[in-house]
Amino acid sequence: MEEITKLFQENHEVLLGYLLQIVAAIVIFYIGRFIAKGVRRFLDKSLLSRGVDKAVVSFVTSIVYVVILIATALMALSQIGVQTTSFIAILGAAGLAIGLALQGSLANFASGILIILFRPFKSGDFIDAGGITGTVDKIEIFQTIMKTPDNKLVIVPNAQVTGSAITNYSAEPIRRVDLLIGISYDADLRKAKQILTDIIKQDARVLADPAPVIAVAALADSSVNIHVRPWVNSADYWGVYWDTLEKVKLTFDEQGIGIPFPQMDVHIKQDKQE
The missing domain is CATH 1.10.287.1260 (Helix Hairpins)
Structure with missing residues (x-):
């Protein structure tokens, strides 16, 4: 001790x-x-x-x-x-x-964290990302599960999603429908624009504000091209797109407004020898 x-x-x-x-x-x-x-x-x-x-x-x-x-x-x-x-x-x-x-898995993990934190899209959004266009079904830590319009389930690695541009079609409540309508040069331009205006006004899905635009876009090689750009709710986009194209074709046929085929003038030159 x-x-x-x-x-x-x-x-x-x-x-x-x-x-x-x-x-x-x-x-x-x-x-x-x-x-x-x-x-x-x-x-x-x-x-x-x-x-x-x-x-x-x-x-x-x-x-x-x-x-x-x-x-x-x-x-x-x-x-x-x-x-x-x-x-x-x-x-x-x-x-x-x-x-x-695990560099591939870690890249997917890091990309998943970025998607979760910054929320460029959410479940239910219709997006174009990683070369795939479809509706987001699930966002997981390593991959994003999407459902295509033809009802296929596609599993996209998150690194592929964040490695390219992401287009979120559902992010905004309204969208602009962009249509390019061509008429023949001998057609009545004013009449054609009035017909297009009437078709747009008669569709209840088209929004009054912002106002739709109907204007001559170009004097092209085979046709006079007219821009038709109405604004609609995002959910009505494809319905308005398809219905408007059909109405334009049927109404132009009834009113005698020609939609020309692509054409080319060929000139043949023949050399004459004595």
């Missing part, structure tokens, strides 16, 4: 220093753990308020929580004199190896 007391008296400053380091390491770990829980709760509330799927929210917040805990543990170990350089090197090498092995 005397020897232990003597040893303590001779080394009490060193032992006190170690004790303070251990206490500091414990404090750092608990503070880091408290911060990790706070960050996880904040992310959980923020993502859920944005309408993100609960499974995705749980996955993302768990990853953030674990990363903060690992960083906190390394700081605590460093406080008590443990060389964490080797641990960091091992973690870095492991992360690099995993990243190289």
Whole structure:
């Protein structure tokens, strides 16, 4: 007992220093753990308020929580004199190896996070993305599931979706229908424009504001081209598009307004020899 007391008296400053380091390491770990829980709760509330799927929210917040805990543990170990350089090197090498092995999946994962956070589209939107046009059925962490107009289910990797332009046809409540109608040069232009105006006005689906545009677009090689551009609700787009084309053809036929075929004049030159 005397020897232990003597040893303590001779080394009490060193032992006190170690004790303070251990206490500091414990404090750092608990503070880091408290911060990790706070960050996880904040992310959980923020993502859920944005309408993100609960499974995705749980996955993302768990990853953030674990990363903060690992960083906190390394700081605590460093406080008590443990060389964490080797641990960091091992973690870095492991992360690099995993990243190289799963680079495609990690790219899809990162793209899925971007889609979930920035919301360029949502389930039910009709979009053109990744070379596929269709209605978004589900947005998952690695892929987006879309349903094409002919009722095919297409699974598109998220990296392919974010790697190209995304056109969201459902983002705005109204859309403009763009039609290009060609009439023959010998047709009555004023009459043709009046017929087009009447067709547009008679369609109850066409919006009065913004006002539709009917104007000569070009004097082309075979026809006089007229732009017909009514505004409609997004849900009525294709119905108005198809119905207007049919009405234009039938009415032009009844009123004698010709829609010319593409044509070309060929001149034959013959050399005469004596």
